Amino acid sequence: MLDESYQxxxxxxxxxxxxxxxxxxVGDPGQLDPFTMVGxxxxxxxxHDPTLNGVSVMLAHNQGIPEHRLPVSWRLPPSAAPTISEVFYPFAGFAAGTIPGTRSLEFCTAAFGDTDLDETVAMEFTSGWALRELPRRSSRMPVSC
Structure with missing residues (x-):
């Protein structure tokens, strides 16, 4: 058995x-494929393209292998499952295996001091999930004198 095989x-x-x-x-087909920073x-x-995951290559070279997609996610709360399913798994939707209130988040530290980040964490706390788009990384290298 190969666990996390999509990685x-x-x-x-x-x-x-x-x-x-x-x-x-066994694995999550919604995960990102392996990647590299080189050409x-x-x-x-x-x-043997190292930027492809093992499952995709195995399926491409072995026609007729059965695939089983599980219809339930135990990782997500019911409030997040429909959105995540639609966005990342349009080929095979799933439902949450948990009921409301099963999963929770508690704040144990002070705020980060970043209003946007604090709002993202607060949304995750109240709804069970949140999305925060990170700013683009600069491609310029710092210049030292």
């Missing part, structure tokens, strides 16, 4: 795949 790079999977006859790949042109189209 496994395909080149890593190819290094171990011959060690077993059968496998069970990827040399790997595009190859089965």
């Amino acid at each position: 496994m790079r395909s080149d890593t999977l190819l290094q171990i795949v011959e060690r077993f006859e059968r496998g069970l790949f 990827t042109e040399r790997w595009i189209g190859l089965p």
Whole structure:
């Protein structure tokens, strides 16, 4: 069994795949694929492209393998499940496995002093989830004199 298999790079999977006859790949298909900061042109189209996840490559090279998608998320509160399901999992929606009040958040520290961040945390506290878009990272390197 390979847990978190959508986070496994395909080149890593190819290094171990011959060690077993059968496998069970468990993971979250909504996660981001592996990524790199270097150019990827040399790997595009190859089965060992390290920017592809192991599950996608395995499915592409083994037609007919059964896939099972679970219809329930135990991680999200009922207030967040519909939105997250629609945005990140349009191919297979799911419902929350928890009931309202099962999951909670408590503040144990003072505010961060950043009004936007404080508002995001307050929204998460009251509704069970929040989205905060981070500012773009500058591509310029600092210049020292």
